[in-house]
Amino acid sequence: MFEGSKLAKKYKFKKCECPSGKMTRFVEPCLLFFLSQKPSYGYELMDQLNQFGFQKAKPDPAMVYRMLRSLEKEECVISKWDTKGTGPAKRNYELTSKGFSLLHAWAEGIAMRKQVLEKFLKQYKQCFKNNKKTSFSSKLGNGGGRWR
Amino acid sequence: MFEGSKLAKKYKFKKCECPSGKMTRFVEPCLLFFLSQKPSYGYELMDQLNQFGFQKAKPDPAMVYRMLRSLEKEECVISKWDTKGTGPAKRNYELTSKGFSLLHAWAEGIAMRKQVLEKFLKQYKQCFKNNKKTSFSSKLGNGGGRWR
DNA sequence: ACATCTATATGATAATTACATATATATAAC
DNA sequence: GTTATATATATGTAATTATCATATAGATGT
Numbered sequence: 363m364f365e366g367s368k369l370a371k372k373y374k375f376k377k378c379e380c381p382s383g384k385m386t387r388f389v390e391p392c393l394l395f396f397l398s399q400k401p402s403y404g405y406e407l408m409d410q411l412n413q414f415g416f417q418k419a420k421p422d423p424a425m426v427y428r429m430l431r432s433l434e435k436e437e438c439v440i441s442k443w444d445t446k447g448t449g450p451a452k453r454n455y456e457l458t459s460k461g462f463s464l465l466h467a468w469a470e471g472i473a474m475r476k477q478v479l480e481k482f483l484k485q486y487k488q489c490f491k492n493n494k495k496t497s498f499s500s501k502l503g504n505g506g507g508r509w510r
Numbered sequence: 511m512f513e514g515s516k517l518a519k520k521y522k523f524k525k526c527e528c529p530s531g532k533m534t535r536f537v538e539p540c541l542l543f544f545l546s547q548k549p550s551y552g553y554e555l556m557d558q559l560n561q562f563g564f565q566k567a568k569p570d571p572a573m574v575y576r577m578l579r580s581l582e583k584e585e586c587v588i589s590k591w592d593t594k595g596t597g598p599a600k601r602n603y604e605l606t607s608k609g610f611s612l613l614h615a616w617a618e619g620i621a622m623r624k625q626v627l628e629k630f631l632k633q634y635k636q637c638f639k640n641n642k643k644t645s646f647s648s649k650l651g652n653g654g655g656r657w658r
Numbered sequence: 659a660c661a662t663c664t665a666t667a668t669g670a671t672a673a674t675t676a677c678a679t680a681t682a683t684a685t686a687a688c
Numbered sequence: 689g690t691t692a693t694a695t696a697t698a699t700g701t702a703a704t705t706a707t708c709a710t711a712t713a714g715a716t717g718t
Binding site for chain 1: 533536539540543546547562604605607610611613614617620621623624626627628629630631633634637638642643644645646
């Protein structure tokens with residue numbers, strides 16, 4: 363129904379490209395979490411993002427690289443060129459203690475966000491239990507506004 | 511720790527202004543849901559947003575009014591001037607069937623998003639159960655990287 | 659008459675996101 | 689050996705979104 367509309371483009375309905383739209387904002391906490399497990403570099407982190415929940419919507423490399431640089435400017439990560447190993451040199455990132463704190467702050471924020479989404483869904487389900495109503499109750503018929 | 515930083519400003523850590531940052535994007539599904547319950551107008555919808563989860567971060571009126579107009583352009587709502595009642599005239603919005611469909615699409619998307627957040631939190635908690643680790647394991651001491 | 663509350667609206671700027679593309683090294687194929 | 693492909697990082701620009709400030713105006717209370 364929204365395939366061609368601006369809103370469809372905006373939110374990727376129907377042809378949803380990942381479990382939850384693009385979730386660009388979600389990239390940062392993921393990077394922080396991955397880096398909390400082990401130091402890593404952009405290309406590898408993008409693979410991990412794919413495995414997490416960005417399967418169909420490959421995260422924009424531009425986003426990942428710029429985010430890592432920005433995190434470094436904020437002193438949440440530090441990077442060193444890694445010329446060992448195969449392939450082109452990698453910029454290897456390691457999480458700092460400030461980065462760990464940022465991750466924990468994100469986790470708190472995400473927990474709160476989850477609660478808000480739950481609250482929304484609870485109310486939504488209460489109203490549209492089995493039927494996905496598509497219009498307002500007609501004042502006529504059906505004896506009082508109950509659906510079936 | 512992040513109070514003054516760019517990231518603090520960006521995500522409102524510490525002085526978090528609502529359960530989950532500003533959640534500007536979340537305004538649209540909320541408006542759709544409120545309107546699915548009864549026709550309403552901008553000012554009243556802003557009050558409802560406050561009650562929902564935007565308590566401390568009053569939603570920007572500009573955002574609400576522009577979003578309503580944009581939804582109308584997409585034929586998800588229709589508006590009529592309401593000159594009855596007290597105070598200045600209100601632009602009264604009613605959800606269309608397209609609007610109902612959009613709400614249902616949003617609900618699906620939100621359910622998926624919730625799952626992704628849950629997945630993140632699950633993994634996060636597994637790693638930081640009781641201790642909010644703030645650095646990598648030192649290779650020295652403590653016999654193998656276990657925390658206590 | 660003046661301030662305040664309700665109500666809608668817009669202009670300007672700042673920040674974010676998306677898309678396209680550039681660069682360079684290493685490896686595999688022909 | 690040179691062409692294609694995979695790995696790896698990076699930047700420029702356009703488009704979209706978000707924020708902040710401000711404008712307009714009717715109604716109500718003092």
